[in-house]
Amino acid sequence: MKRMLLILGIVLGTVNVFAQDIYSCRNASFSFFSSAPMEDIEAKTDKGVSAINLKTGAVYFKVPVNTFQFRKKLMQEHFNENYLETDKYPYAEFKGKVVEPDAANLSKDGTHDVMVEGVLSLHGVDKTYREKGTITVQNGQVISASKFNVKLADHKIKIPTLVIKNIAEVVEVTVKATYAR
């Protein structure tokens, strides 16, 4: 019995050790910006979630697409109904890993320039991205940030020729998450 307890203790211990390296965030902010001949389009949300494992370098982001707020509400409606089809594809999700530098150094205090590789699932289409970002570790707080481009055609987001002047084909996406353990 004693031995059993010891084993259990070891098992739980290992879980704990691993869990300590995982940081999560429930108010990750996402925004995107596109500049087109007719008008700039901008939207943002802070309803995303994210998690990061400083030991393995695994990163995860997920955002309910219909939480993006536009200044023009009609645009927001079209974004959900016509372009991103949020009824069918409610979430955008990124599963990836820090590939540079070596994950072992991530836990150290300071700002790390990192390269993250992973799969972005958006509008029901998966695509592999390799993008630059930063991970800042300070006093037990972790912040991740990145800015990258998404080409609408890569995710089968179709723009009718009628409004092609209003919508850019590439949008710049900004992500920021502040994590707690």
Next chain:
Amino acid sequence: MKAISLLLISCGLCITSQAQDDLSTMFKDSTGHQPVIGTFKSTRIIMGHSNETLKKHELDFRVAHRFGDAGGSFGGGKTAFGLDNSTDIRIAFEYGITDDLMIGISRAKGSGDLTQIFEGLAKYRILKQTTDDHIPVSLTVFGNVTVSTMSSNDDATSPSHFDEFTDRMTYVGQAILARKFGERLSLTLSPTYVHRNRVGYMDQNNMFALGGSGRVKLSKRLAFIAEYYYPFRSQSSKDYYKSQGVEFFNPLGAGLEIETGGHVFSVNFTNSTAILENQFIPETRSSWLQGQFRWGFNISRRFSLFGKKDWKK
């Protein structure tokens, strides 16, 4: 015993290593009750209201036009199938005060007992259908007041003879129940009440009606729309008017709706000549079967006002 403990350890390691790689398991999809969006593209279907309202700070400039009879004795080739005549024209400014409350003012030419009409309206969304069917239908209420500015008819029995200012006024109260069935189909049911302060002999000051309408999306930007109202006019009133050679018909319209970014165009055919509920529900005297239907269009242009600086922050 050893075997069991080994198994336990390996199991434990298994779980932890899985948790490491797939961080997605940390988050459950607890999005709650999400409202259904875009039951209709516009605040109107053909003439009557949909459950949609303007969002906060949105201005909707609307122009609606109904032409003359396409067929029958007033239609045909000599009037270009009604295009030379206009039975009713309405120009409106409508505005969203909150995401659920809108108001508006309009001017309509008017077609029926009264003409030269100003209208004030308000519309409020009470319930929103949710994607998980926690709330299965949307409910919106609409009300308006109209005032006719036409000169009073000398004939004291005429509905357009005004002894007092209030004789010029009519009202509509309506509840719009709507449901979006999947991506393509949306339907409404609209119990409606029309009150006209002054009406002709044997006509009704109060009239209930039931409206039904629907949309079938043909593509993302093109939809087929149809609308029908059944007014509950008393048999004695119908009989009296029939004896005077006047027959009332139930308004029926069908059309296509085209969305192009900020504009929504509705191109439709209706038997009713009027655009306002206050008139087309109780006073439609033209029949599809006698060629008395007409071409009409609604144009809606939505602008987002204010908030540009606030939003930037």
